[in-house]
Structures are given as structure tokens and as C-alpha cells.
Amino acid sequence: MLAARFYGIGQVRVEDVPKPVCGPGQALVKVAYAGICGSDLHIFRKGMFVTSIPETMGHEFAGVVEQIGEGVTELNPGDHVVGDPRVSCGVCRWCGEGSYNLCPTLGFIGEVMPGCFAEYLVLDEKKLLKIPAPVDLRRAALVEPLAVALHIAGQGRFSEVEHLGVVGAGPIGLLTVIAAKAMSVTRVTMIDISLDRLELAGGLGAAALQAFPAEQVDQPDVVVEAVGLETTLAGALGWLRPQGRLVMAGLYEEKVIIDPNDIVVKELDIAGVNAYETGDLRRAIELIAGGALDVDHVVTHVLPLASAAAAFDLLTSENKKACKILLAP
Ligand SMILES: [Zn+2]
Ligand SMILES: [Zn+2]
Incomplete structure (x- = not known):
């Protein structure tokens, strides 16, 4: 499958990588739309946050569950989902209270593990939130921001x-x-x-x-x-x-x-402000599903995944004509 991977400052390469395999408690998601975030630009310009190179970038996405692993109970193939991309330690006081965004070792998919600028990604069931099927996946990709x-x-x-x-x-x-x-x-x-x-x-x-x-x-x-x-x-x-x-x-x-x-x-x-709490993600899903918010307004480009490198050049160019770019694998 295709994935956009970070190879160092200013270097994003789209290449063929093995399709991930879904383990117990996990789901394989086919990515429909993935948004390029300001933090992806910090990675691109300064090499911030990423713990190993190369790494598949991206943490904002909406997609469709293609396959579920053993023991998965809340998801089924065909479900439309968005991700909770926060990766926290799970044992500190803040994680214990559910405030994962305050975990001292907080990272994100696309930084500390493979992200969503790819045709597929695998995540734990508890890191996927279902969205009502009639909601346009393109709008759902804006749940995270x-x-x-x-x-x-x-x-x-x-x-x-x-x-x-x-x-x-x-x-x-x-x-x-x-x-x-x-x-x-x-x-x-x-x-x-x-x-x-x-x-x-x-x-x-x-x-x-x-x-x-x-x-x-x-x-x-x-x-x-x-x-x-x-x-x-x-x-x-x-x-x-x-x-x-x-x-x-x-x-x-x-x-x-x-x-x-x-x-x-x-x-x-x-x-x-450090990211969001789980309640903010749930509320964002409700608001986007409700259709009252004009979130499409921020999307200036939808580009194929193969154009990921060009999308980064567009977002880091001087003229700032682009705002939110969605990649569509
Ligand atoms: Zn983001
Ligand atoms: Zn923690």
C-alpha cells in the first residue's frame, strides 16, 4: 500500500510499504481522508515529535473499518470511524484520570507510531470512535482539529x-x-x-x-x-x-x-491548550454529525495521497494560500 513517510527535515516520500496486520483487540481501517495538521508542519520543518525515521505521518483521519481482530466487540467491518490519535503511557496519574492530553509522555500516531497518511492503518479498538454512516467522511476528517x-x-x-x-x-x-x-x-x-x-x-x-x-x-x-x-x-x-x-x-x-x-x-x-480531552472528540463528532457547523470552510484542497510531498510544499510556502489540505488515499 502507499504511505507518506517522513525521512528528515523537509523530506516526505510517498512509497510502497507492507499493509499493516490487525492483531487482537485491533481494527484495520481503510483511510478515506486524512488532514495535514500544523503539528505535521512542525515535523516537516524542524523534525519535532517524531521518534524514529522513517515514519508514516498523519493523525487526523476518517475511514472505514475493513477488518477486526480477535476480541473486538464494539466495531464491525463497514463501520465509519475517526481516530483518537493520542498515544499516552496509560499508567500515570493523568492517564488514570482520563486526561490523556496531560500525560507527560503524550505523543500521537504519525509521530511515535505509524500514522494515517497511508491507505490503511491499524489501531486499538478503544482508539476508534464510530461516526454515524450518513456523515460525509470528508467532513468527519475534521473531527480531530x-x-x-x-x-x-x-x-x-x-x-x-x-x-x-x-x-x-x-x-x-x-x-x-x-x-x-x-x-x-x-x-x-x-x-x-x-x-x-x-x-x-x-x-x-x-x-x-x-x-x-x-x-x-x-x-x-x-x-x-x-x-x-x-x-x-x-x-x-x-x-x-x-x-x-x-x-x-x-x-x-x-x-x-x-x-x-x-x-x-x-x-x-x-x-x-494541549490537544483535547475525550469529551471534546465526542462533542466534535456530535456537532459535525448535526451538520450545523460549516467546517468545510477551512478545507482549501483535497489531494491524492501520492501528492503528499507537494501538499507539504504548498503549506510551507510563503503565500499561505492553502489552509486545511486533506489527502485522499
Ligand atoms: Zn491535528
Ligand atoms: Zn500517562
Whole structure:
């Protein structure tokens, strides 16, 4: 079968690899659509997270169960599924409480074990969540990033927010806007340098800015930083109103320098976001199955798996015309 594998910084090769074999308690899934995530770009640009090379990349997917292993009780061939791609130790206090995203050794499929940029993958039954059959698999492939946005909404206490600021109109930033609208946040202002991406934000009803406002007026109650750069973090801290809340959703490739006095003098609150909890995944399935959210809005390209390397070039190019790219094995 074909798989897109990481061979080192800037190197993704699509090649023929053996089809995985489904063991006891596992299911073999035929991948329908798999999304390229910001964390895949961290791998591509910096070699972050991956523990062995080569590795089949990818952690966001929707597909169809083709075969089940011995002892599998909840799944049957033909079931439509999405994955819970978190790989945690299973024995620490956080895993014991079900907060797998806080496990100190948290990794993901596509980083610490083979991922979904392949025609097939094998996962434990408990790592697969069924989706109702009428739900388009292309939309279902967005369950995982939507779960991140829902976790952001929880950490940002969106239910109490009037004016939300979002820095970075990538897939997570845009899905955060979609989640915010669903939670009746009245006003969203989005900042990005890319006009193409700001156009996507405008289509979701967000006010779009290409730079942080120079004046301290109309400041957001909560700002979600979904980029992970020094300038965007510093900008977000400066943009917030006094006693506002910063939600940090971007991952950083470099150490950054900020002025902590922004936090002190404005008495800011800061919340981190690491992936999502199982409840966020379930809620994302419900919302996508319900059909009320316009998650398709973030998908700019659907490409064959064979074009995986070109897709990475597109996403890391200067012009930022692409947003969410789905690979279709
Ligand atoms: Zn992801
Ligand atoms: Zn653990």
C-alpha cells in the first residue's frame, strides 16, 4: 500500500510499504481522508515529535473499518470511524484520570507510531470512535482539529466572552471562530498576515485585521494565540483588555522573549491548550454529525495521497494560500 513517510527535515516520500496486520483487540481501517495538521508542519520543518525515521505521518483521519481482530466487540467491518490519535503511557496519574492530553509522555500516531497518511492503518479498538454512516467522511476528517477548537473554547471560557480575538487564521484559528459562533460569542476579530486566509475568516463573519491595532481601543476579552511566534505572542498580550485571558494554542519552534509586565500590569489570565480531552472528540463528532457547523470552510484542497510531498510544499510556502489540505488515499 502507499504511505507518506517522513525521512528528515523537509523530506516526505510517498512509497510502497507492507499493509499493516490487525492483531487482537485491533481494527484495520481503510483511510478515506486524512488532514495535514500544523503539528505535521512542525515535523516537516524542524523534525519535532517524531521518534524514529522513517515514519508514516498523519493523525487526523476518517475511514472505514475493513477488518477486526480477535476480541473486538464494539466495531464491525463497514463501520465509519475517526481516530483518537493520542498515544499516552496509560499508567500515570493523568492517564488514570482520563486526561490523556496531560500525560507527560503524550505523543500521537504519525509521530511515535505509524500514522494515517497511508491507505490503511491499524489501531486499538478503544482508539476508534464510530461516526454515524450518513456523515460525509470528508467532513468527519475534521473531527480531530475541531476537538482542539472545542478545547480552546473550554479553556477560554467562551460562554462568558463578548469580544474574542483570534491570532492566526489557519485551520485551528478558523475552527475556533466556528466554535465561537456556535457558542454565541457576539464578536470575533481575527488577525493574520495572509489576505487569502483573512478572506476565509471574513466568510465566517469575523472582522479581519492584517496587523495588531496600534490603539488600545475595543480590546478583546479573550485572545486565542494560534500561531506560535514571538511577534504574535507579544502582540496578543498587548492586544488584550485588562483582566483579559490569553489562550495559548500555538506550539513554538523557538524560544521567545516577551515583556511579562503586560501580564502583571493588566492582571492577565493565561491558559494553555494541549490537544483535547475525550469529551471534546465526542462533542466534535456530535456537532459535525448535526451538520450545523460549516467546517468545510477551512478545507482549501483535497489531494491524492501520492501528492503528499507537494501538499507539504504548498503549506510551507510563503503565500499561505492553502489552509486545511486533506489527502485522499
Ligand atoms: Zn491535528
Ligand atoms: Zn500517562
